[in-house]
Amino acid sequence: MFDIVLSGCDVLLRQGGRFCVEDGCDIAVTGERITAIEKSGHIGREAAREWIDVSGRLAIPGLINCHAHVPMVLFRGLAEDVGIESWFNDFIWPLESNLEPEDVYWGMLLGLAEMIQSGVTTVADHYFFCDYTAQAVQEAGTRANITWAVFGHEGEAKLNRTTDFVRKWQGAAGGRIATWLGPHAPYTCDDAFLSLCAQRARELGVGIHIHCSETHEQRELSLQQHGVTPPEVLRRTGVLDVPTILAHGIGITSADITMLAQHDVAVAQCAKTYLKLGMGTARVDEFRAAGLKVGVGTDGVVSSNTLDVLEQMRILALDHKQSAHDSTRMPIQQLLDMAFVGGAATMRMPEIGELAPGKFADITLLRQDGAHVFPRYDATANLVYSHRAGDVETVLCNGRVLLRDGRLTTIDLARVRAEVTQRLARLNRRAHDKRLATYPT
């Protein structure tokens, strides 16, 4: 007896290393896992507790957001068209100094609602007051790797708070929540603090999610100040001795890549942020050729404006073609491999990112009846270049329906909007002498 059968959908499969779409299938779910994918007609209605007709929908693995600061949705649209130093020092860090723990809870729920509506079921989140973000993930029903960001100047006491969080929430929500450590970046944490974080991560048996060589300018500043690149700072402080997610890495050099390939490193790519802030393009093809894991993320919405992984995938491919002046770069198959296989590898969650029996039932179903996805000569091209998050209709995570016919089942969005609305006036104040940290230039 299956718990749920999603009937009649076209399914994005990976066969012989290539993505293809098999039309007219039923996906059976038992508990938290996919237990069968068959051509429609093979599974009888009597074999399912719940039969959901999703005829004509495209089923893809739940999208994976490998780097985000989800509760920053609270500040959406507050820092437009500004330079990167001003973005940090005049906007982000003053704004974030207004945050109280409960703000983060409501912001996380709002961002999780946006992600579910956009077909995103898993996120690597890097933020503050993480007991509250974890609580929101538990309630929303999604999957997450959560790290509590910490700056070097906050010292060991604040690091202890984040290690307490790691212990408390590791494996919570029936295994949907993983917890890592999150020192902010080499430019906001000195070597001693990074070494301490690495030691703690080893003791806890967890990984580290950290910003690294976000821009070429950060690399040059590191070379000036430390004589080495940011990845080398991470190596010598022991950070690379544990599994890592390095966010952005636009300043990562070919020599860095050779070194990073000796470690268990993933790099998260958030192209919309890079274009919006004019940051440049990372050496993604080299990362992948060297065996680094690469996944797609959204970053926080104060730079990327949405938590829409599908849009990020598209912009990533477009940016690579444009920057290489070569339309054959980052072909559809490679992009899908990065988003799904690379995404699961980046999260160190081998049971997500693929629709196949035995995998977790993290499933996003998109409508295909809009004129913008017809004709459908190539369903993978449509997915990458024509579909939009607005096509997402039904979403499951861990075998549970979180979005049904466009309606959220676990989050009361009207309540969330009301709670956020009453906080806005306090949250959008900016006092320039009150900020979390200072961006160096």
Next chain:
Amino acid sequence: MFDIVLSGCDVLLRQGGRFCVEDGCDIAVTGERITAIEKSGHIGREAAREWIDVSGRLAIPGLINCHAHVPMVLFRGLAEDVGIESWFNDFIWPLESNLEPEDVYWGMLLGLAEMIQSGVTTVADHYFFCDYTAQAVQEAGTRANITWAVFGHEGEAKLNRTTDFVRKWQGAAGGRIATWLGPHAPYTCDDAFLSLCAQRARELGVGIHIHCSETHEQRELSLQQHGVTPPEVLRRTGVLDVPTILAHGIGITSADITMLAQHDVAVAQCAKTYLKLGMGTARVDEFRAAGLKVGVGTDGVVSSNTLDVLEQMRILALDHKQSAHDSTRMPIQQLLDMAFVGGAATMRMPEIGELAPGKFADITLLRQDGAHVFPRYDATANLVYSHRAGDVETVLCNGRVLLRDGRLTTIDLARVRAEVTQRLARLNRRAHDKRLATYPT
């Protein structure tokens, strides 16, 4: 007595040269025009024949697509990840040689359906068998400038066919249709043919819509073959003596711009195509500083995959920030000015592109209840960077409702899909010895 009142919406207005959003307004429509925009409460229900509650929706001017080959939707997804020469010679021109007139009619209806669903009410279309595209526009209820593309090797007889079309359809559909001439490009039309086209355009009193200096490579080839740049070819053949839309213009130089500024020139920008084909970035800021009109287009979907102007606007801004390595470039206000003011100027339709009494009632209403556009500190930032075409709910053109609550009122999409479906097998054949033209390298 108003014909229609759109009640309770937030309206994108232009005041003192800046775009802003005025919340809680009623827009009154009489015949084909906007006749009042007032704060809600001032217009009584009894003053309207039809009262449409659009509370909480964002009203923007109908989006303007300044360069497209709409019926190419028939080939969506057939030429992915290929180089530009192969794109033309192995895909587009062989595929287009399969077209029969009625294919174009159904393709145009399909593309118009997509545009209406995406909030686009006006298009400058450059394609073939234009009696059929014009017929589709007449039925769909949208606004269009239509040009029948012609290659130099087709000669005067085929040019005559396009001039006949210009005469027959000029001002048709109650003025919604304008017709221009459409020689394809300087690299597919020799000087004598371009001169003949220019002469015909002067005689007819119409403009010319033409591809020009699409890439740096095209400019260099023109310099090798003719000793001058493509814009200079257009000048010396008299093309620039009539109003023009130049498509793309990535290869346009600073010297070209100085010359072009002496003529009535508009340049259409289709950024998604440029990134997808790795073509580079046009000097848009210089175009605008020199007084050239600049509008946003989608190009055909075999390069851009959608006819989504909102997406093109976003990618255009992102590409300019990225290519200039400067996040302050192409700020939101400038982008909106280009899309709406520049779009209307490019189309030479001064009565579109703005929501104000006296303007044509071309109005797109977007839902704002998705989590991805909340909070709304800055509605213009949301429009440019967070909204997606899937938020479009209701669309009017020329005072007529073309999309109501997401349902097309003038196009039977199921019928269009059925008609297109039965043509696909014939349309997607590619015989390499059978093509419309040859791309030079």
